[in-house]
Amino acid sequence: MRKIWLLMLGAFTLGLDAYVMAGLLPSVADDLGTTVSLAGQMVTVFTLAYAVSAPLVAGLMSGVRPRALLIAALAVFALGNALTALAPNVGVLLGARVVAGAGAGVYSALSTATAAALAPGERRGRALALVMGGMSTGTVLGVPLGVLLAEQTGWRATMWVVTGLGLVALVGLAAGLPEVPADPPVPARARLAAVTDRAVLPIVGVSFLGAVASLGLYTYLAPVLAASGGVSEHGVAPYLWAWGIGGVLGSVLAGPLVDRTGKVLTLVTALLVVLVVSEGSLPLLGAAAFPALVVWGAAGWAFQVPQQHRLLALRAERGTVALALNNSALYLGSAVGSGAAGLALSAGLAPERLPWAAAAVAGAGLVLHLAVAVRRSRRDGRCRDAAGVSTLGTYEHS
Template sequence: MPPRLLILAVAAFAIGVDGFVVAPILPELSRELGVSVAAAGQLITVFTLVYAIAAPVLTSLTGKADRKRLLVLTLLVFTAGNALSAVAPSYPVMMASRVIAALGAALYLPNASGAAVVLSPPERSGRALALVMGGLSAAGLIGVPFGTVVAQAVGPRGVFWMIVLLGLLASAGVAVFLPSVHLPGALSLRERLAMAARPNIAGLLVVTAVTLLGAYMVMAYVAPLLRETAGIAGRGLTLVMLVSGVAGMIGTAVAGRAIDAYGGRRVFAVAVGAAAVGTPLVLFAHNPVLTGVLIFAMGVASAGMVPAQQMRLMAAAPEAGTLLLSLNSSALYLGMSAGGGLGGALLATLGVTALPWCAAAVYLVALLVTLLPRRRAAALPAGRSGAMRT
């Protein structure tokens, strides 16, 4: 595993922890800041929305920049935002710190993904994307439980200090290990917006958002779901999340090779199909062992969703790869935000056991759209499209 790609994944891990770990420490944060839990929850909303809006805009404004310098700068901005979160004396200052952290994160992930592809041979580009995004996946599955333990030991602000440490290590690693990288395709803003409006591109972005909506409809409420269905709570929940994290890392390695061999479309279809079938089965496991086995299998199978979609976008318009990756990141975060909100509404009205069925229905929609006969764009741009599978 090349050190330069590994360090990109470590930084993605730090950003993922920052985006996901606030949810389980909301009660503690609300008490420290003197606001309601609902108000504290807006810290998550602000982070995801700023990320979603800023990613394509900032990527457009920095299209010609050297990616090494840009990545170091974005990581320092991200780290500064978390340092402010760690010492924020009031709710408004905490809100401002979340905006700063989101701005750094929004510019990092699409550029790191683009750099990973450029720094890898064409036949290994799927594995490179899977590795970087595997860091983000591992954050939700390993970093969040670990961050929760840190919060219980030293308080919620300790989680932000942990992220600061990761951010500093990652920025130093990028400065040392990453060579100078210039990505192709410095398009104007009008050309970039026109690119995003292409039916094939817009369709892929919608599928990304819908898929993450289904995933986070369940993941945001996995604690009450597993407590209800299998009696898993406390340390048992942490153990199950660790099992899921290990499965995700194994699945990421498998998915990268599969994308290079079979293309993003096939891998995505298999991954989302497995999620559609496996998610409702959690309701019938009824004990921790079977639940753990099922979650492990689903973690391996579904790890290819995000990198497969990234590869499909890169193949659809290679000359605008970084822009499309930034739009895909926006779609990811919009889907996660919508999934958490919709999941909360369903939890309040239908109960926790309805979530897996609703998520499965969302996955099936994404699968059916993916399997529809494809119409080729009228004029696909020249570039590396011939070397990439869609």
Template sequence: MRGRIRMVRKMVFLALAMFSLGTDLFVIGGVLPKLAQGLSVSAAAAGQLVTVFAVTYAVTAPFLSAMAGKYPRKPVMIGAITGFALANLGSAFAVNFAMLLGMRVLAALCAATFSPSLPATAAQLAPAERRGAALAIVNGGLPAALVAGAPLGTWIGQVFGWRWSFLLVFALTITAAVSLWLTLPQLPRAETALVRRKLSFAVTPAYRGGWAVSLGWIIATYELQTYLPQILSSLLKMDAERTSLVLLMNGIASVVGIVLGGLFADRWKPVSTIRYALLLMAASFLIMPFAVHSAIGFTAVVLLWGIGHWGFYPSQQHQLVSPRPTEAGTILAFNSSVVYFGQAIGAGLGGLVYASGGSGIEIAWISAGAALLALAATKTKLYITKNGGMKHDDSIAA
């Protein structure tokens, strides 16, 4: 019993590190108006903080992972978590926008170093019969950040100023770093050569289609997610409290979406869940411009979008991994890089709407188009078999 308690405690501290990362990622959009005003930049320029972080992470993650594999995992991981905390501390005290951009680059470099190690460490420490539960606890830090971290950070930023949102992330992250240093055992170095050899699957036609689906899905959401608080404030005239409440409800919808997505992926074929989720997202985006005059109606559409977005996620992971289950870690790591590229593109497209003089709601039309393109990409080989589901196929896996 004591051994199980110690194991759960380690998983919780790993999840806290993931929660800190998620809060950092999601809170930027919540304090965007205050941040832009405080640093005397436009909302479009401030939104590029998301783009810079995402591009830096996506480009450097494979190389940093390979370099980190040469050294013992525990000090590298905890050092990177500490660096991430200090980058957020530096962000809180940034004297101008250029300094804040630099801190976001540093935060992305640290995140690209430690975030892949969190689930890998959980899988290594947990016994085989409890590995799934351990991974669920650690990965649950991200949706938990949507439910609790981002709304809390947004509320703090709206009431006390955007700098306090970064201080919150600093406090969470440094707590995770100290806790992991005190509780984790020494961990062996990761194998990197094998990972490099396995990356050849990523350029096969089947997986190019899979990456296209992930890319369209994340672009559809992130260009709107980044500027949602701005839309709520400028078009629906919501104050800080109501904006935080909508973000909290969106976070709860995301948890509902993950649960439903997992259940339906097991009960139905994963590709069916993927397509229904993308259809729900596209429908939500198409309705959104017509609901902008009603706070209740707009909030309801935002909740449907959240359910569709996160309902997609577990099914897409299942679909990508099924042809090559022994290489799940490599596949999902590559998919994460695609997702971060998509976040950068989405935030950039949203910024272009504002830079061109749009009101912001035009972003919904672009999001609908991206979701429909992702839906069309599910017609590729990775998603089509004789029975419409997934099976191992050497022509896909090759």
């Protein structure tokens, strides 16, 4: 598992970059002379670039060794962050975030697939959880520190730190990551089949709705807390810590739970319920929202571990493409969530109402998840009756 820690280092940097912007929005808006809602669109374009690049490169470059692609992706990521730090206006800033998002998307998809390939089957959940843990640790440690640094020296200094960490991760992978056999080239028809696979799409759809609810709302956590509890937009760092601590706990604990129990369906159901309740309670708690933020962060980050595990078990023959599609849905959901929230705020929606909208979206994801589970259970029940054996246990593990 030591090799997985190298991948975790890059994931840490991605987690820092993707979510530090939520705490920097007021500073960026003041520096560039724009509104918080417009500045928030840099999160939207980052995540859209992330969403598009992940499945595209995973499919087109499926015959290339992952190590080379991981290093190239980190190089693009570092370049995008350097351009972000130098951006003189909103237009250049948005373009720079597209470059950084493209590199991040490719790295994220390949790092999860590489981690799964490096780990034995019985420890796959832990390997996936380590990579997700790197993302969440980047949030819990890096984001609040990045916000504090920005308060002292400006938001551009934070982006230079992100750039430097990306280069450190690049050197570490170049020096220590072993070669992993490339997946066999995936024909265009097979890539299209992954996108239209009726077994894969519902899982990816639930991931999308979960990301809209969790990551989209997180982008505007500062104005939400300011409106609902008297928390200053420039004093949101402790609340980011709470959300990030929950994320680390959730992502680290989810892997062992999957490996030991195999109850991925039950785990996904429980996490979606927790997400609905914790987000819906935020406007009622105001400045006392720390426990809800911890629980929300834990559920949001843990949620993706069983989702990835299900996809690998369901479509092992094209696992990289399926994981890339899920990662794409994750960040597309973040883009849709942050974009829609920004538009809603610009249209006059009270910020304290955003958590209720997010909870409703998470509820829709729960309904979709349960509907698919019931349909699959009924179908497997018919197969069991026909074959005289039980298949429900097999489904619960998938």
